[in-house]
Amino acid sequence: MHVPDGFFNAPVSVAAGAVAAGGLGLCLRGARRELDDRTAPMAGLVAAFVFAAQMLNFPVAAGTSGHLLGGTLAxxxxxxxxxxxxVAVVLIVQAFFFADGGITALGVNITLxxxxxxxxxxxxxxxxxxxxxxxxAVVPVAAFAGAALSVPITALAFTGLFWLGGTxxxxxxxxxxxxxGVHVLIGLGEGLITALTVSSVLAVRPDLVYGARGTAAPLVLRTAGGESEVAAPPVAPAPAPGRAGLRPVLAGGALVAVLLAGVASFYASASPDGLEKVAQDKGLNAQEQDHPLGGGPLADYGVKGVASERLSVGVAGVAGVGITLLAGGAVFYAVRRRGRSAQRARA
Amino acid sequence: MHRLPPQCKLLAVAAFAVVVVATPREALWAFAAYALMLAAVAAAARVPAGFVLRRMAIEIPFVIFAVALPVIGLGERVQVLGLSLSAEGLWAAWNILAKATLGVVASVLLAATTEPHAMLIGARRLRLPALLVQIATFMLRYLDVILDEMRRMRVARESRAFAARDVRHVPVLARSAGALFIRSYERGERVHLAMLSRGYTGTMPVIDDIGASAAQWATAALLPVAALATAATSWSMG
Incomplete structure (x- = not known):
């Protein structure tokens, strides 16, 4: 999925670069809250793990194999x-040290x-x-759903950028x-691997799984004893930054929803012919196998035949808006929850 | 070329890539000029062509996509060698191929002439967020260790006659990934404690700093300035 130079035009690349820079700035602040002064070594080693995990090939079916993207897992x-x-550091290192993914497309890659x-x-x-x-027991299930849906959502975001400035x-x-279509399948694999990996870590070191902290409350009591109860009450400082960061996220989600709805409905009404024409001479989904190392972009851009174009476009539009609304709402809850779980984590 | 300060090279390559992407795709001669500039850089740095070509293999998936574009693209069709191809698709394929290739070659040349450690010093000199540079430092420092651990686990699996053939074997591999995560995380904790015991306070001590003189900046600027001149000509012609 690494986008090379020249795939998006200059304005979109620059805008995505600005989004990526802003997001990274936010995350640098947030990571300090998650890891304190351990940030540099811990994040560095987890980045190395993500890089290594992406090299682990998982057999899918006869002869083909896929690999992990790793964002949701991490x-x-x-x-x-x-x-x-x-993930951003992995992408930066891949762009500058392995020439994988264009330097001007770095913003797009990090954003997506x-x-x-x-x-x-x-x-x-x-x-x-x-x-x-x-x-x-819910944690692996939730990890599966999150990872499985994150991949098609990323594909939709890619399409949005493509609509804005694809060449x-x-x-x-x-x-x-x-x-x-293709990424629903890839997402299922991603979800399966993520869920299994999370459950295997849960079985050995449940205290390391960040996502299990908030929900496995009894576990915290058992391992940390009375200490956690002492530190639980002060819930004052964290919510403020959490709520401040909420508004731009929500606004962005709404914007994406509107854009997607606009794209889908416009093309549904204006150019059924174009779609029909493309659909019939593209049986290109044979190229679905992932490239062993790089995550073959062809898998991402291979085009699938469509039976009924009007129906599919309608479904795509509805699904797009639905997924986007879902993602927006989910972001809302996640940001609100984060403040509290961070408190508990500190306990 | 190998001795130039890394921050100069980083900026030069980034600026070159931006200029290449901003060049209109109809200016064929401009892309030829860019390719010549990169060839000159490679010659000056004595990077063998075979090395660059091998490292360019990373681009292959997108080459396949670009080749498919004229067939699946929209717009008016033209007849080429008996095939009905989209003219717009041909241009787009050329656009992606040319720009992606130039970008990849520029990055390969950068990576070939700059040690990873020096690249990080350059990034720090360019005032990138210190925390980000530190994370990248630790990632690169321990990447080989983690990859080695992964390789040992693979050897252990295979010496027990394990071969991943279909989806039923995924749980085994996922457990390996889980074990790898735990090992990486615990190593991170050990590294952090070791750093604390040596007086780490959140910033890394700067031992080897590389300053850049005006002459070195000027040398590094040759490539992007030449590219910019080419691009400016193509803009004014277009």
Whole structure:
């Protein structure tokens, strides 16, 4: 999924770079709250782990294999701010040391794979953890859902950027359909691996799983004894930054929803012909196998045949808005919850 | 080239990539000029062509995508060698191929002439957030250790006759990933304690700083300035 130079035009690259820089600034502050002065060594080693985990190939079916993207996994294990930082550092290192992903596309890559994927995955994870009973067994299930949905959501965000400033002459709604279709499958694999990895860490060192801290309250009492009760009451300073960071996130989510709705409905009404034409001469989904190392972009842009274009476009539009609203709401809850779970973590 | 301060090279490569991306795709000669500039840099740095070509393999997935573009693209069709291709798609494929290749070659040259450690010093000199540079430092320092651990786990799995064939074997690999995470995390804790015991207060001591003279900045600026001149010409012509 590493976007190279020249795939997006200059304005979109610059804007995504600004978004990435702002997001990283926010995460640097947030990670300090998650890890204190341990940030540099811990985040560094988790980044090395993410890099290594991306090299672990998982067999999917006869002959093909996929690999982990790792944003949601890192967020569940070490917390969302640190996770975004780790994925971003991995992307920066890949761009400058391995020439993987363009330097001008670094902003796009960090925004999509670092910020959107991790935030969406972790927000869904939090939402499910909040709704479900407070049991540790729920954590892998929530991790599965978060990771599985984060991948198609990232694909939708990619399509949004593509609509704004892609350089390839492809019909946006068919790109959206192909991206989401292929990435639902990739997401299922991502979710499976994430859930299994999280549950194996939970079995050995449950205290290391950041995402299990808030819900596994009895566990905290058992291991830390009376200490946690002493530190629990002071809930004053954290909510303020949490709430301040909420508004831009919500506004961004709403903007994305409106854009997506606009794209889908515009193309549904204006250019069914274009879509039909593209759909019929693209049987390109044979290229779905992931590239062993780089996460073959073809998988991301391979185009799938569509049976009924009007129906599919309508479904895509509705699904797009629905998923975006879901993600926006999830972000809302996640940000509100974070303040509290951070307090408990400190306890 | 190898001796230039890293911060100069980092900025030069970034500026070069931005200029290349901002060049209109119709200016074919401009891209030829960029390629010549990079060839000159490679020659000056004595980076063998084979090395650059091997490292360019990372680009292959996008090359396949670019080749597919003329076939699946929209817009008017043109006949090329009996195939009906999208003219717009051809241009887009050229655009992505040319710009991505130039960007990859520039990054490869940067990585070939700059040690990772020096690159991080350069990033610090460029006033990137100190915490970010520290995280990258630790990642690069322990990357080989973590990869080695992963390799040992693979050897252990395979010596027990494990071979991942289909999706039923994913739980085993996921447990390996979980164990790898725990080992990485615990190593991080040990590293942090070791740093504290040596007086770490949140900032790394600066031992080896590389300053850059005006002459060195000027040398490094040759590439982006030449590229900018080319791009400016192509803008005024377009």
């Amino acid at each position: 967020a569940v294990l070490v917390g969302p701010y640190t996770a975004v930082l780790c 794979m670092g910020i959107v994927a991790t935030v969406a995955g972790y927000a869904l994870f939090r939402l499910i953890m909040r709704a479900a009973p407070r049991r540790r 390839a002459p492809l019909d946006v709604s068919s790109v959206a359909l192909a991206m989401v």
